[in-house]
Amino acid sequence: xxxxxxxxxxxxxxxxxxxAVAEANAVGDVxxxxxxxxxxxxxxxxxxxxxxxxxxxxxxxxxxxxASSSALTEMVKGKTLDQALEISNQDIADFLDGLPxxxxxxxxxxxxxxxxxxxxxxxxxxxxxxxxxxxxxKCFAIDDVMIRDTIKANNLTTVExxxxxxxxxxxxxxxxxxxxxxxxxxxxxxxxxxTPGAVGxxxxxxxxxxxxxxxAKLTGVKRILKIQEILEGLRPAxxxxxxxxxLMDVEGKNIYVKLVGACSGxxxxxxxxxxxxxxxxxxxxxxxxxxxESERPVEIAxx
Amino acid sequence: MADxxxxxxxxxxxxxxxxxxxxxxxxxxxxxxSSLHNFGNKVGFAIKKARKSIQTILGAEHDSEIxxxxxxxxxxxxxxxxxxxxxxxxxxxITTVVEHPAVLTLCEFLETEGYTVHYLKVDNKGxxxxxxxASLLTDQVAVVSVMWANNETGTIFxxxxxAEMADAKGVxxxxxxxxxxxKIPMNLADSKIHMLSLSxxxxxxxxxxxxxxxxxxxxxxxxxxxGHQERGRRAGTENTIGIVGLGKACDLAxxxxxxxxxxxxxxxxxxxxxxxxxxxxxxxxxDPDNRLPNTCNIAFEYIEGEAILLLMNKQGIAASSGSACxxxxxxPSHVMKAxxxxxxxxxxxxxxxxxxxxxxxxxxxxxxAVPPIVEQLRKLSPYWGxxxxxxxxxxxxxxxxx
Numbered sequence: 001x002x003x004x005x006x007x008x009x010x011x012x013x014x015x016x017x018x019x020a021v022a023e024a025n026a027v028g029d030v031x032x033x034x035x036x037x038x039x040x041x042x043x044x045x046x047x048x049x050x051x052x053x054x055x056x057x058x059x060x061x062x063x064x065x066x067a068s069s070s071a072l073t074e075m076v077k078g079k080t081l082d083q084a085l086e087i088s089n090q091d092i093a094d095f096l097d098g099l100p101x102x103x104x105x106x107x108x109x110x111x112x113x114x115x116x117x118x119x120x121x122x123x124x125x126x127x128x129x130x131x132x133x134x135x136x137x138k139c140f141a142i143d144d145v146m147i148r149d150t151i152k153a154n155n156l157t158t159v160e161x162x163x164x165x166x167x168x169x170x171x172x173x174x175x176x177x178x179x180x181x182x183x184x185x186x187x188x189x190x191x192x193x194x195t196p197g198a199v200g201x202x203x204x205x206x207x208x209x210x211x212x213x214x215x216a217k218l219t220g221v222k223r224i225l226k227i228q229e230i231l232e233g234l235r236p237a238x239x240x241x242x243x244x245x246x247l248m249d250v251e252g253k254n255i256y257v258k259l260v261g262a263c264s265g266x267x268x269x270x271x272x273x274x275x276x277x278x279x280x281x282x283x284x285x286x287x288x289x290x291x292x293e294s295e296r297p298v299e300i301a302x303x
Numbered sequence: 304m305a306d307x308x309x310x311x312x313x314x315x316x317x318x319x320x321x322x323x324x325x326x327x328x329x330x331x332x333x334x335x336x337s338s339l340h341n342f343g344n345k346v347g348f349a350i351k352k353a354r355k356s357i358q359t360i361l362g363a364e365h366d367s368e369i370x371x372x373x374x375x376x377x378x379x380x381x382x383x384x385x386x387x388x389x390x391x392x393x394x395x396x397i398t399t400v401v402e403h404p405a406v407l408t409l410c411e412f413l414e415t416e417g418y419t420v421h422y423l424k425v426d427n428k429g430x431x432x433x434x435x436x437a438s439l440l441t442d443q444v445a446v447v448s449v450m451w452a453n454n455e456t457g458t459i460f461x462x463x464x465x466a467e468m469a470d471a472k473g474v475x476x477x478x479x480x481x482x483x484x485x486k487i488p489m490n491l492a493d494s495k496i497h498m499l500s501l502s503x504x505x506x507x508x509x510x511x512x513x514x515x516x517x518x519x520x521x522x523x524x525x526x527x528x529x530g531h532q533e534r535g536r537r538a539g540t541e542n543t544i545g546i547v548g549l550g551k552a553c554d555l556a557x558x559x560x561x562x563x564x565x566x567x568x569x570x571x572x573x574x575x576x577x578x579x580x581x582x583x584x585x586x587x588x589x590d591p592d593n594r595l596p597n598t599c600n601i602a603f604e605y606i607e608g609e610a611i612l613l614l615m616n617k618q619g620i621a622a623s624s625g626s627a628c629x630x631x632x633x634x635p636s637h638v639m640k641a642x643x644x645x646x647x648x649x650x651x652x653x654x655x656x657x658x659x660x661x662x663x664x665x666x667x668x669x670x671x672a673v674p675p676i677v678e679q680l681r682k683l684s685p686y687w688g689x690x691x692x693x694x695x696x697x698x699x700x701x702x703x704x705x
Binding site: 012013015018019029030031032033034035036037038039040057058059060061062063065066 | 608610614647682683701
């Protein structure tokens with residue numbers, strides 16, 4: 001079973017604004033019956049103020065589709081059309097205290113229904129730019145279409161690069177076989193051959209670094225100060241989540257840090273480190289590895 | 304009120320008698336069955352006894368035809384990969400579009416390795432076309448793998464006849480009988496079935512144990528090489544607890560075989576009639592005249608399966624669905640698609656699978672609970688109007704993106 005939040009369950013068990021609105025003057029139909037999710041949003045809009053007076057939904061879909069529809073109608077009521085259009089799918093998911101990655105498309109459907117309804121009211125034609133592929137990376141909810149588009153746009157050749165550009169594969173790594181298959185197809189399509197390393201690399205960024213021109217070198221002390229400064233900039237965000245990060249040592253390209261509080265041992269530790277590393281590379285303009293102090297190789301006496 | 308479990312095709316409760324039978328093998332009888340001393344020896348005898356029980360329920364000629372594995376999927380993979388390894392000159396496989404992912408995903412993978420896989424189609428009741436099958440049986444085929452009974456609809460395939468046809472052409476025949484063993488009687492000695500997979504947890508044994516039946520004389524290449532266990536055909540120290548439990552579970556299944564096919568079937572029929580009578584626009588999928596005694600799969604039109612399951616679960620009723628959303632995929636069940644069930648119904652299929660523990664009272668409670676749930680969800684559905692589906696539902700509501 002899915003790990004639905006209490007808010008999702010509440011909106012599913014007791015949906016708000018179910019059914020079509022009487023005297024609706026805006027209707028948005030979106031979804032795909034083949035995928036098992038479809039939604040009709042009806043709005044009653046005040047002609048003078050463009051304020052949404054009432055909203056109703058009819059949904060064919062799973063628990064989270066119904067909950068997302070219910071949430072959407074609650075969120076738009078009382079807003080003007082322009083205000084309502086500012087609602088993102090993430091806002092809908094946040095309103096529901098989150099959705100499982102496989103279910104994020106339900107919130108996307110909600111946002112699109114809103115766009116379609118507003119377009120209907122204004123007499124515009126709504127063009128759907130929505131394209132959704134099979135979910136590949138479950139850790140970061142990245143789908144097949146997104147990965148292919150990114151590979152094409154950036155001429156990517158390795159799983160590490162795909163991870164760097166899309167985050168796909170940056171978590172548990174169990175989707176790497178799927179990413180390799182996509183790479184093999186995309187590379188074949190542009191006349192190249194996909195040649196993975198014998199063993200998957202644990203740390204990414206190697207290829208990215210090799211491609212980049214060597215940046216201007218900082219002196220040792222300045223470089224460490226810069227690293228410290230970047231880290232300081234990242235700490236408030238981590239502290240907000242009850243965690244923290246501390247610089248322990250710098251050894252060539254290896255930056256050793258200590259994760260404390262909620263960050264240490266948390267499932268998201270790897271992701272947090274990945275984010276820190278990405279920031280470091282961007283700011284320093286060189287390839288570095290951010291490694292937790294606990295994983296630092298221990299020197300063996302006499303060896 | 305206690306919860307009601309109607310998802311026995313997913314897994315079953317370990318029978319209390321099975322639990323009692325395996326107790327000594329945790330700490331008293333912990334020995335390695337391969338050991339010479341008394342600690343191991345007794346365990347070796349227990350495994351031998353279990354092997355006999357499995358031989359009996361399958362109607363196998365020899366107990367050495369039973370190979371213990373870790374699960375049904377391992378048995379499936381072992382059987383298919385063995386056939387390919389043993390006959391490297393044969394590059395084709397025959398299976399069906401409605402197989403379990405344990406077979407289907409492996410076949411799709413083998414296609415990328417250069418094998419040709421023929422997927423037999425099914426009609427709108429999930430039945431195979433045996434003429435199509437006969438036309439594909441050539442000396443290029445390494446193995447046929449066809450399930451005995453479908454996990455979603457319970458539809459039974461004529462595997463004994465299909466095995467005869469394969470055998471006559473000199474083609475190996477494997478059947479995934481995970482859903483069938485323990486529910487319908489079988490006598491493999493009288494058949495031409497060469498290999499068969501079963502899984503313990505589908506018949507009230509613990510999870511983590513399965514069997515590959517390998518007919519004597521059928522060429523075989525092990526998946527796991529290493530120790531001499533299972534006569535060198537499946538290395539790895541035996542899962543004593545699973546094996547002893549499976550043996551006991553097979554004894555019990557044999558005792559209850561008649562009950563399963565009379566009383567359980569009656570309860571299933573009562574459930575089906577009760578729901579169909581109370582819920583308009585619902586129908587049974589698969590082949591109701593030829594299916595497992597414990598299974599019925601009902602499509603509720605114009606609503607979605609996960610939503611039905613969640614509302615049933617709220618009332619303590621457990622079943623499963625072929626909707627896309629319960630699996631996280633974008634497509635509804637491949638079995639429903641293969642039978643040509645329209646999307647407006649395929650997403651709303653619910654599988655009820657009973658067991659010998661299901662009671663008449665439970666069935667009556669489910670019959671009462673389901674119709675209001677369907678009604679509640681239909682009220683939310685854009686395909687549903689006042690008391691019935693809207694006119695031309697697929698045209699009246701045609702959402703923008705495909």
